[in-house]
Amino acid sequence: xxxxxHDYDAIPGTYVFDGQRSHSGYNLNRMAFSFNEQANxxxxxxxxxxxxxxYNLSDEQREAVLRGDFLKLLQLGGNIYYLAKIAVFxxxxxxxxxxxxxxITTPEFKQxxxxxxxxxxxxxxxxxxxxxx
Amino acid sequence: MAKIVGGLTTSxxxxxxxxxxxxxxxxxxxxxxxxxxxxxxxxLDEVKPDIAIxxxxxxxxxxxxxxxxxxxxxxADQYExxxxxxxxxxxxxxxxxxxxSWHLAESLINSDFDMATCQEMLVDHGLVxxxxxxxxxxxxxxxxxxxxxxxxxxxxxxxxxxxxALGKALRQAIESYPEDLKVVIFGTGGLSHQLxxxxxxxxxxxxxxxxxxxxxxxxxxxxxxxxxEIMEKAGTEGIEVIMWMVMRGALQPEVKVVHKxxxxxxxxxxxxxxVLENTNDS
Numbered sequence: 001x002x003x004x005x006h007d008y009d010a011i012p013g014t015y016v017f018d019g020q021r022s023h024s025g026y027n028l029n030r031m032a033f034s035f036n037e038q039a040n041x042x043x044x045x046x047x048x049x050x051x052x053x054x055y056n057l058s059d060e061q062r063e064a065v066l067r068g069d070f071l072k073l074l075q076l077g078g079n080i081y082y083l084a085k086i087a088v089f090x091x092x093x094x095x096x097x098x099x100x101x102x103x104i105t106t107p108e109f110k111q112x113x114x115x116x117x118x119x120x121x122x123x124x125x126x127x128x129x130x131x132x133x
Numbered sequence: 134m135a136k137i138v139g140g141l142t143t144s145x146x147x148x149x150x151x152x153x154x155x156x157x158x159x160x161x162x163x164x165x166x167x168x169x170x171x172x173x174x175x176x177l178d179e180v181k182p183d184i185a186i187x188x189x190x191x192x193x194x195x196x197x198x199x200x201x202x203x204x205x206x207x208x209a210d211q212y213e214x215x216x217x218x219x220x221x222x223x224x225x226x227x228x229x230x231x232x233x234s235w236h237l238a239e240s241l242i243n244s245d246f247d248m249a250t251c252q253e254m255l256v257d258h259g260l261v262x263x264x265x266x267x268x269x270x271x272x273x274x275x276x277x278x279x280x281x282x283x284x285x286x287x288x289x290x291x292x293x294x295x296x297x298a299l300g301k302a303l304r305q306a307i308e309s310y311p312e313d314l315k316v317v318i319f320g321t322g323g324l325s326h327q328l329x330x331x332x333x334x335x336x337x338x339x340x341x342x343x344x345x346x347x348x349x350x351x352x353x354x355x356x357x358x359x360x361x362e363i364m365e366k367a368g369t370e371g372i373e374v375i376m377w378m379v380m381r382g383a384l385q386p387e388v389k390v391v392h393k394x395x396x397x398x399x400x401x402x403x404x405x406x407x408v409l410e411n412t413n414d415s
Contacts, residue, residue, distance in 0.1 A: 006288075006361070007359075007361045008288075008360075008361040008364060011332070011361070011364060011365055012331070012332060013330045013331030013332030013333075014327070014329070014330045014331075014332050014364070014369055015329055015330050016288055016364065016369060017286065017287055017288060017329075017369075018287070018288035018289070019287070019288070019289075022198050022287050026198065029193075029197075029198055030197070030198075030199075032193070032218075033193055033197045033198075035218040035219075036193075036194065036215070036216055036217060036218045037216070038216065041218070071330075071331075074329055074330060079193070079198070079286065079287070080328045080329040080370075081192040081193045081286065082193055084218075084219055085193070085217070085218035085219055087219070088218070088219040088220065094328050094400075094401070095400065095401065097328075097333075098328060098333040098334050098401060101329070101330055101331050101333045102331060102333065102334070109333075109334055110398075112334050113334055113336055113397075113398035113401060114398060116334075116335070116336040116337070116338070116397075116398070117336055117338055117397035117398045117403070119338075120338040120342075120395065120396075120397050120403075123338060123339070123342055124342070124395055127342055127346065129390060129393050130393050130394065130395060131169050131172060131392060131393060131394040133165065133168055133169070
């Protein structure tokens with residue numbers, strides 16, 4: 001039994017969510033899915049450790065959930081959309097998580113996005129046909 | 134006979150949903166993005182579609198990872214939005230058209246697209262945010278909805294080529310429906326963004342604009358790219374552009390551009406808006 005390698009494994013800093021990751025992160029993501037219901041969110045908030053155990057998370061996964069280590073959770077099979085359902089308990093948004101993946105602050109992460117978009121309106125003019133208000 | 138009045142593209146990210154519920158449309162960060170939707174709304178007011186086929190992906194509301202259909206179509210008379218777990222406001226339900234949906238499903242399956250059919254389907258922000266972008270100013274949704282969900286969450290995903298071909302089959306399906314219905318198709322998601330990993334936060338305006346031009350004039354170009362190539366350029370979540378290809382496949386090879394709008398960054402993404410019409414009656 002072997003997990004097949006993929007060409008996307010070579011993309012740096014990226015954890016493509018495929019069968020292998022989904023398999024290893026199944027219980028973690030299943031727990032996060034349960035947070036679609038308020039009663040489950042309440043139960044988790046009351047005792048996070050117990051709730052993780054109820055969903056049979058690995059020790060590594062449970063510890064990463066408790067300390068809000070989202071890079072670790074990605075590496076342990078968490079899917080980003082499901083991790084977003086966990087992040088709210090740590091008062092974090094997907095952008096805060098994005099910043100944490102880089103080890104920078106959220107304002108720095110937002111600035112990073114702005115920097116990359118710099119000059120786009122000029123590019124729209126060059127391309128032509130775009131709405132400009 | 135049912136007729137395609139046009140296709141449009143839009144981002145569907147939750148941050149837009151939050152901005153709308155907090156009425157931030159005039160806020161400096163959001164203004165240019167939202168203002169660029171006014172021509173889309175005017176076009177919709179003018180063409181008055183009866184039904185919107187919304188091509189989107191579910192992010193863990195209706196489909197958990199226990200069952201992940203590659204392509205799924207709603208076949209119900211009503212669809213509910215629901216709690217996604219992290220605070221996005223739940224919107225009112227959407228009317229469906231079961232007869233039309235089942236016709237589409239049958240026609241698509243006969244065209245070798247093995248759709249999963251859903252008679253109960255919760256619709257998440259992937260569908261709800263685009264609907265709200267177009268019609269939140271009205272008291273009720275002015276169109277019925279057909280949710281068409283594409284798996285962009287758990288690889289293996291379908292490729293751009295397959296999505297484009299699905300669009301072509303969808304066109305055939307729509308145009309063979311006997312009732313006079315005006316149908317608009319939404320390709321949602323994209324453009325470049327990556328939410329996860331140390332590469333989170335990549336945004337590539339060159340790739341985004343190239344995508345927009347190619348999708349209008351040369352959609353075959355995107356069918357030549359593998360999902361890995363798209364993710365390298367546009368990020369892991371930028372792969373959602375494959376859903377634009379479903380919309381584009383449903384239109385004719387030559388299209389008229391009614392509206393073209395781009396803004397970046399919107400949260401983590403480059404947000405692209407297209408309104409396209411067929412050039413002649415088929």
